[in-house]
Amino acid sequence: MRFLNFILVAIAGGILIYSTVDMPPWADPSSPASVHVSPRYIEKTLEETATPNVVTSVLADYRGYDTLGETTVIFTAGMCCILLLRRVSKR
């Protein structure tokens, strides 16, 4: 059984390593991720949002929904901890 697990892990790892062969080279300006919306964000962020930090403007403005979701996740985690851990005394 342990040997079978090892073979499964080796096959999964081999598939993952094989898939990295197709990935674009490091810092390639013509890779798919660098030609879609990234250049527009980098060129227009100062003019559209007056924010020097591109990361902040993408995080909070262009991808505002995403950050709202992240904040909601944190809020939900806090509420779940209150529900699970806090003992409310009944007076």
Next chain:
Amino acid sequence: MISRYESIIITTLCKLLIPVIQLYGLYVIMHGHSSPGGGFQGGVILGASFILLVISHGLDEVKKRMSEKLNTIFCSFGLLIYAGLGVLALIFGGNYLDYGHLPIPVTIAEARYLGILGIEIGVGITVMAVMISIFLDISSVGEQE
């Protein structure tokens, strides 16, 4: 239940250190526009300063400053600022979370700048309150004030 740490060196050092840490947390939140940082990181620093206060000065000292009720209100207040700014942009004729339409008498780019600042503050408040809330619940073994 964590009580006050019986060492004058530790309590004095923490008393000196905590305001500096909180000031740095506020700086990280407000300066997220032009340097690494923002709401999440600054909120975590602010929350860590309160956790340091729990460890050094005991649980009662923190509950005097930041009660559990106030803390729970802060949890939802930060998210309310965030979602409320989105709804405000919706009311004044933009898309949801489109800060360019906020009713501020500046140019669209500067309105977006201020909108980003507003939601960073909201995120910071929520992250800080959630961190304090989880730590208080664990360290007080769930006993409410």
